[in-house]
Structures are given as structure tokens and as C-alpha cells.
């Protein structure tokens with residue numbers, strides 16, 4: 001324990017820790033990635049009544065949101081999300097997309113694991129995979145934050161992370177900036193399961209950084225079910241209300 005502390009302190013001296021959410025410097029002795037002020041200020045999905053399908057906060061006394069209630073045959077079992085996409089969480093998620101600092105994925109994965117375990121008690125996941133990035137973006141930036149998050153989550157949950165199970169077709173417009181109907185249309189037919197043999201009969205946990213209209217999760221889960229996945233659960237660090 002003593003040596004662990006010394007090691008930690010040395011690491012912190014070399015790489016001074018900053019709060020994941022507000023970027024303020026943390027005390028050198030801290031093993032935390034989030035300051036107390038942010039811990040109290042972040043909006044956690046778990047503090048709300050949530051839709052039992054998509055995990056978005058809803059009015060009390062309802063089980064499902066208006067969207068999930070009327071959607072015919074949802075291809076996923078449920079979506080588990082950690083934070084509401086607003087305020088400091090939104091800022092942190094935006095930085096997570098730009099900066100390659102592993103601390104984001106570690107912090108988000110740690111809390112997301114707790115949410116997934118709470119929401120999916122008794123579910124035994126066979127594999128964790130991530131929503132594939134747009135190929136244009138990968139070519140340009142070579143960084144995939146959904147993959148980073150999924151790998152951290154898989155490691156913490158002791159489940160195998162499978163690389164590149166799905167891919168996106170080329171030349172699709174960005175989802176951000178589109179309205180709900182346009183997003184639904186934009187994702188349709190755009191995801192391909194490259195390795196169906198690796199997920200057939202498996203209980204899959206599909207990970208993305210943010211869930212907005214549910215369109216991406218819906219489309220990917222549909223393709224995974226067509227490739228004969230036994231069940232698809234989804235998890236995202238944040239969700240919009």
C-alpha cells in the first residue's frame with residue numbers, strides 16, 4: 001500500500017492530475033480524477049426516473065418514454081447512460097472527442113460500469129464492441145473515442161473487447177448538426193457487420209460516447225441482430241434529454 005502511494009505521488013508529480021470535468025488542478029496526493037465541486041454538480045442519469053428501454057430521464061410514473069413506447073420491436077434490450085449531456089459533462093465529452101487524454105475514458109468507464117451493472121443485473125455479456133467512427137474521420141484524425149471508452153469499460157467488466165466488428169460506409173454526413181428525422185435517414189444502411197461470425201449467438205454490449213436521437217444505436221443494434229447476435233445492450237457516457 002505504501003509503495004503504491006509513493007508510486008501514485010510520483011506519477012502525479014510527473015503528470016499533475018486535473019479534474020476531468022472542469023480541468024482545475026487537483027492536489028498532488030489525489031488519486032481522484034474529479035474534484036468535489038464537479039462530483040456534486042454533474043447531472044447523473046441515475047438521479048432521475050429513466051425510460052427502461054433507452055435510459056433517458058422521463059417523468060415519474062412512466063416506464064417508457066414516448067419514443068420507445070411506440071417504436072415497433074426495439075432491436076436493443078436497453079441503453080445505459082451515465083451522464084446527462086449538458087453543462088460540464090457536455091464540455092468534457094467534447095474535449096474527449098478532441099484530446100487524446102486517457103483520463104476521460106477511464107473516468108467515464110468507471111462510472112458507466114456501475115450504471116451498466118445496476119441496469120443489467122444478471123446479464124452475462126460475451127463481448128464488448130464500439131460504434132464505428134466515420135472512415136473519413138479515422139483517416140484524418142486516427143482517433144476513435146468510442147473505442148477508447150469501450151476498451152476501458154470492457155477491461156473493468158472483465159469482458160472481451162472485439163476490434164472492428166462493424167464499420168461505417170464511406171461518405172456519410174456527420175450526425176451532429178442534423179435534426180431527428182435527418183439523423184434517422186442518415187444512418188439507415190450505413191453500418192455493416194464485418195465479422196458476423198464473431199457475434200452470432202453472443203450477448204453484445206455496444207458502446208458509444210454520446211446518445212442523442214437513439215438513431216445510431218437503433219441502426220447498429222438492428223444490424224447486429226440481423227447478424228444473429230443473441231441480445232444487444234447499449235451503453236453511452238452521456239445522453240441528451
Ligand SMILES: [Zn+2]
Nearest residue numbers: 019022035038
Ligand atoms: Zn472539477
Ligand SMILES: [Zn+2]
Nearest residue numbers: 051054065068
Ligand atoms: Zn425510451
